[in-house]
Amino acid sequence: MSMRRLLSLVVAIVMMFSIVGTQLVVANAIGEPTVTVGSGTGERGEDVTLTIELSNNPGICAAQIWVHYAEGLVLKSATDSGLLAGAEFGGDKNANPYGLSWEDGTNAERADNTGNGTLVTLVFTIDPSAELGDHDVSVTYDSGDIYNMALEDVDFALVSGTVTVNCQHVNTEIRDNEEPSCNEPGYSGDTWCIDCETKIEDGIVISATGNHVDADGEWESDETHHFHTCSCSTEFDKFSHDYELAHNETSHFERCTVCGIEKEPEACSFGEWTYVEGANTHKKVCACGNFKEEDCDYDATHISGTNLHQGVCKVCEHSIESAACRLRVDATLPDEIGEIFVTTFSCAEECGNVTNNHWVKYGDISNDGKISVVDVIFILQIIGDLRSPDTVYCELGDVHQEVDDPAGFLNTMDAIALLRYLLTK
Ligand SMILES: [Zn+2]
Ligand SMILES: [Zn+2]
Numbered sequence: 001m002s003m004r005r006l007l008s009l010v011v012a013i014v015m016m017f018s019i020v021g022t023q024l025v026v027a028n029a030i031g032e033p034t035v036t037v038g039s040g041t042g043e044r045g046e047d048v049t050l051t052i053e054l055s056n057n058p059g060i061c062a063a064q065i066w067v068h069y070a071e072g073l074v075l076k077s078a079t080d081s082g083l084l085a086g087a088e089f090g091g092d093k094n095a096n097p098y099g100l101s102w103e104d105g106t107n108a109e110r111a112d113n114t115g116n117g118t119l120v121t122l123v124f125t126i127d128p129s130a131e132l133g134d135h136d137v138s139v140t141y142d143s144g145d146i147y148n149m150a151l152e153d154v155d156f157a158l159v160s161g162t163v164t165v166n167c168q169h170v171n172t173e174i175r176d177n178e179e180p181s182c183n184e185p186g187y188s189g190d191t192w193c194i195d196c197e198t199k200i201e202d203g204i205v206i207s208a209t210g211n212h213v214d215a216d217g218e219w220e221s222d223e224t225h226h227f228h229t230c231s232c233s234t235e236f237d238k239f240s241h242d243y244e245l246a247h248n249e250t251s252h253f254e255r256c257t258v259c260g261i262e263k264e265p266e267a268c269s270f271g272e273w274t275y276v277e278g279a280n281t282h283k284k285v286c287a288c289g290n291f292k293e294e295d296c297d298y299d300a301t302h303i304s305g306t307n308l309h310q311g312v313c314k315v316c317e318h319s320i321e322s323a324a325c326r327l328r329v330d331a332t333l334p335d336e337i338g339e340i341f342v343t344t345f346s347c348a349e350e351c352g353n354v355t356n357n358h359w360v361k362y363g364d365i366s367n368d369g370k371i372s373v374v375d376v377i378f379i380l381q382i383i384g385d386l387r388s389p390d391t392v393y394c395e396l397g398d399v400h401q402e403v404d405d406p407a408g409f410l411n412t413m414d415a416i417a418l419l420r421y422l423l424t425k
């Protein structure tokens with residue numbers, strides 16, 4: 001015990017009877033005398049300021065209290081507010097607990113200090129490696145270390161504070177993210193701090209892509225539309241059918257140019273027969289493009305006074321003007337080459353051109369009145385396709401009769417027979 005304290009004790013004993021009065025002062029105070037350590041928050045490396053407050057102070061003249069602070073906090077400064085006189089703080093800031101003391105027992109008025117409010121301001125630096133969360137800062141005092149002018153101990157309740165170390169959320173990761181699909185929305189994911197296991201930021205919904213895919217690429221169709229179907233069962237690229245008229249050999253039908261769907265076929269409906277210019281055929285056409293075409297079937301009519309006839313197609317009524325008659329010998333052919341006989345010529349087209357009572361020589365295919373090498377040449381020309389058999393009297397040259405040899409059919413035997421006849425004459 002210090003001399004000063006001893007002196008105070010002696011004074012106290014002298015003033016024994018005044019104890020009752022002091023007790024009254026304590027009783028009159030509103031609430032319990034309390035030393036309260038404030039609280040603060042900060043991040044690693046930051047400074048946090050806390051205060052130590054006095055409340056319901058019944059009057060004291062001296063106090064020594066100790067500040068205890070948790071690992072991870074470094075005491076940077078402790079500043080006396082001047083609320084109590086005679087402050088004397090521990091020199092070593094690293095001391096834990098750190099001592100704070102006030103001694104005003106010898107002031108001139110010998111008056112206790114009844115001030116309330118901020119006693120000390122403490123600044124802690126949060127260590128960069130401090131754990132996250134609450135770090136206690138508390139005060140204690142030894143029994144007998146807070147007293148008044150009467151050297152009476154004054155009890156104070158003690159309330160601890162905390163320095164809450166907040167995370168800076170430096171190390172983060174995205175959780176619960178999900179890619180959007182063609183028809184389901186996705187999620188960008190929540191941002192979590194892996195140091196403090198705190199969700200820092202909510203993600204956002206990502207719209208479905210709408211990029212539907214048809215696995216087989218084939219069109220599907222219903223009565224009115226064609227479309228593709230995605231594995232998610234969404235129908236997309238849905239359009240009305242685009243029909244064109246298609247046909248097979250006998251019927252036509254509407255077919256979609258895109259998906260190929262076909263409607264019921266209908267029999268083709270051909271129009272009128274029309275002559276095909278220059279082809280001697282006639283043709284009838286359906287709107288679908290199907291057509292029928294066949295050779296004209298001419299009905300020959302003799303042009304009188306000529307060896308010509310005109311032909312009119314029985315179907316399309318196309319007429320051929322001035323076709324040469326194909327005159328044929330209408331008589332039983334004689335047996336011997338050179339024999340003269342009477343015959344009728346008639347047109348093979350049955351146009352009605354008939355000329356009667358002609359005297360001809362059997363073998364005179366050229367019909368020039370005599371049998372000569374000219375006739376042999378005619379026969380050879382017809383055999384060699386150098387002359388049309390339609391233009392001459394082939395029956396007159398068909399001088400070599402064989403079995404199954406139709407009248408007028410010429411071959412080399414006819415030429416040889418005619419030549420032999422000329423050589424032996
Ligand atoms: Zn964090
Ligand atoms: Zn889809």
Ligand SMILES: [Zn+2]
Nearest residue numbers: 226241256259
């Ligand atoms: Zn279609």
Ligand SMILES: [Zn+2]
Nearest residue numbers: 252268286288
């Ligand atoms: Zn048709």
Ligand SMILES: [Zn+2]
Nearest residue numbers: 282296313316
């Ligand atoms: Zn015709």
Ligand SMILES: [Zn+2]
Nearest residue numbers: 309325347351
């Ligand atoms: Zn004719």
